[in-house]
Amino acid sequence: MNILSIIRVAFRALARNKMRAALTMLGIIIGVSAVIAMVSIGQGAQASVQAQIEGMGTNLLFISAGAQNVGGVRGGAGDTGTSTPLTTDDLDAIKREVPSVSLVSPSVNARSQLVAGNQNWNTNVQGVSEQLPGIRNWIVQSGDFFTDADVRTAARVIVLGQTVADNLFPGMDAVGQTVRVMNLPFRVVGVMTRKGQDPQGRDQDDLAFAPYTSVQKKLLGNTRLQVAYVSAGSPDLTYTAQTQITDLLRQRHKLTPSEPDDFTVRNMSDVAEAANQTNSTMTILLGCIAGVSLLVGGIGIMNIMLVSVTERTREIGIRMAIGARSSAVRTQFLIESIVLSLTGGLIGIALGVIVSVAIPALLTWPTLVSPASIIGSVIFSAAVGIFFGYYPARKAAALDPIDALRYE
Secondary structure, X not given: OOHHHHHHHHHHHHHOOXXXXXXXXXXXXHHHHHHHHHHHHHHHHHHHHHHHHHHHOOOEEEEEEOOEEEOOEEEOOOOOXXXXXXXXXXXXXXXXXXXXXXEEEEEEEEEEEEEEOOEEEEEEEEEEOOOHHHXXXXXXXXXXXXXXXXXXXXXXXXXXXXXXXXXXXXXXXXXXOEEEEOOEEEEEEEEEOOOOEOOOOOEOOOEEEEEHHHHHHHHHOOOOEOEEEEEEOOHHHHHHHHHHHHHHHHHHOOOOOOOOOOEEEEEHHXXXXXXXXXXXXXXXHHHHHHHHHHHHHHHHHHHHHHHHHHHOHHHHHHHHHOOOOHHHHHHHHHHHHHHHHHHHHHHHHHHHHHHHHHXXXXXXXXXXXXXXXXXXXXXXXXXXXXXXXXXXXXXXXXXXXXXXXXOO
16 A cells, blocks of 8 residues: 555545544644744744844943942943942043944933923933934934034923823924923924834833933033943944943043942843843743643544544454555554644644734734744644654554454
8 A cells, every 4th residue: 555545544534533633633723823822922022122122222332330230231320429420521531532432422311390381291301412313223203403512502402202292292393392391491402203112111202302411400400420322333343342431431430450340331232132031031931831732732642543543443453454564554543643733733823823913903912923933833743743643553553453353
């Protein structure tokens, strides 16, 4: 008997028990669809975080006063008054002496209530330099960003994020309008493009930018710097810039080799790597949890195939008595098992893709169905059929024809 004849006999045997075959495949369908859906959620989250980080600038570095280490990622505590503060002289030195750096901007924050007419909105007013849009890859949607002259003169000008502009000036152009910050009038010179959420889920559009000198002198009443943004000349120079900045600041702060840094230089590549590791771990865990269903489905296939061998003992005896070889019997039952698992796997893939497409619409969670997960599910489904079907197939092939013919 050739392989095509064996396959036809296997399909006819499955067709005689359609309900049993369907119920047997159900475990595989649920398992594969769960794996596809869970992996797509994990990969979607990973892609979303990566896109958000890239949107902030892959060559972006943060400098902050103080040093701390959380979850393997170093982060500054900001200027708390107990550590050596960052100064504008430090940043000027970085511009002059670090060739791998292209742009530098201080950053100071003042939480304040912004008032425009009868509208008000509480947000973070971030004091920065005119170089921030280039550092953050952030485009002004309408109007302009403030200039170097505005920074030098501590001008009362402000650029709004989309969320702030929408709440203070609903349905109208905010450029040219006046907002009051701590009862001081600031002229709106621009509105930024919508940025969306950052990797921590915070609304990046719920803020406003003003010259850092204005925020220091008019809103905070001090000249301390909390954080600085630095842009390396290219993504390839990010680690070089980080090392050069660290060496320069240690020299300027007169730290001995035995003393730890009193500042932190952190790059987005480290943040991206930490986020990707976390998301990869979660994706694997979700896939493993869903894979339990696939394991249960495989056990179900083995159980049903063993029952089938018992029910068809006389059939097996007759086939072997008229010349069928043990290898042909083994191949038939193995094919039946593979067909069950592979068909269930294909249906599960289709269901998993549908669920993955529906999740963003229903729960606003990002998902990403990769070809690798689909191909892997097909291969794994076939492997389940072979692994869990081999023992029943071997048992069928090992039956003695005489004993099988006497079986009642």
